[in-house]
Amino acid sequence: xxxxxxxxxxxxDRVLELFHGVRLTPTQxxxxxxxxxxxxxxxxxxxxxxAELAQVSQPSVTRFAMALGYDGYPALRRRLRDIAAGGPGxxxxxxxxxxxxxxxxxxxxxxxxxxxxxxxxxxxxDRVTAAGALLAASRPLPVLGxxxxxxxxxxxxxxxxxxxxxxxxxxxxxxxxxxxLEQARAGGATALLAIVLPRYPRESLEALREVRESGTGLTxxxxxxxxxxxAAEYSDIVLPAAVGAQLVFDLHTxxxxxxxxxxxxxxxxxxxxxxxxxxxxxxxxxxxxVFLS
Numbered sequence: 001x002x003x004x005x006x007x008x009x010x011x012x013d014r015v016l017e018l019f020h021g022v023r024l025t026p027t028q029x030x031x032x033x034x035x036x037x038x039x040x041x042x043x044x045x046x047x048x049x050x051a052e053l054a055q056v057s058q059p060s061v062t063r064f065a066m067a068l069g070y071d072g073y074p075a076l077r078r079r080l081r082d083i084a085a086g087g088p089g090x091x092x093x094x095x096x097x098x099x100x101x102x103x104x105x106x107x108x109x110x111x112x113x114x115x116x117x118x119x120x121x122x123x124x125x126d127r128v129t130a131a132g133a134l135l136a137a138s139r140p141l142p143v144l145g146x147x148x149x150x151x152x153x154x155x156x157x158x159x160x161x162x163x164x165x166x167x168x169x170x171x172x173x174x175x176x177x178x179x180x181l182e183q184a185r186a187g188g189a190t191a192l193l194a195i196v197l198p199r200y201p202r203e204s205l206e207a208l209r210e211v212r213e214s215g216t217g218l219t220x221x222x223x224x225x226x227x228x229x230x231a232a233e234y235s236d237i238v239l240p241a242a243v244g245a246q247l248v249f250d251l252h253t254x255x256x257x258x259x260x261x262x263x264x265x266x267x268x269x270x271x272x273x274x275x276x277x278x279x280x281x282x283x284x285x286x287x288x289x290v291f292l293s
Contacts, residue, residue, distance in 0.1 A: 135191050195222070
């Protein structure tokens, strides 16, 4: 909280806002990811130090700053220092006003802000609409989610199975994951939904890299926490939704909401098929007395 009683958004979130809506190259995403991971100290690093941190060349850091609309890295660093030094203005999306709040209140209110940010992103529905069409057409539809993302993959797949004839959850790593990806492709899959959340399981990234480098033809749609997530490098469509990090364990409210928005887009891509399958499910559920009401 600053001296005006405003609770500022965490530095990580405010650094992320610098990249929102900007199309970055894989190298630039590495730089952005390094700045996000070191948000507290990034404002005091030289271009050479940022380059070393991200394992890129110093000219790449300069080009990165210019891609964000700055004259060069010194101008970007001044902006990073502004972020480190001050709270957001009265109209900034990350501010909360009112009496002092405890830790859990701040965490929940931060999730509200994450949902507001997601709602703002969805003003342009082109990416979600395109992703929905790709996933609706894939037979089967593999859904990848390892570790923390596994419950969300299962949640999405539970509802997707009501409107899609063949949804396959891939929630186990190792050689079995590679087998199941190959089986899905051999079975006719044309797209893969990947859910990759912090701390970014190595096996998830390796699986996406293998899909990209093997030339299987699978189009990768990824739900992840930001446009500069490591998973973005191996994805054809990235759908970002911020993850809450204020408590001991992350909050995935926005990614869960986005997964249901994506499911709506799948329904909209093939409305007649979706309606037919929903009606078939309801008749079956009624006959078997699955639900009490």
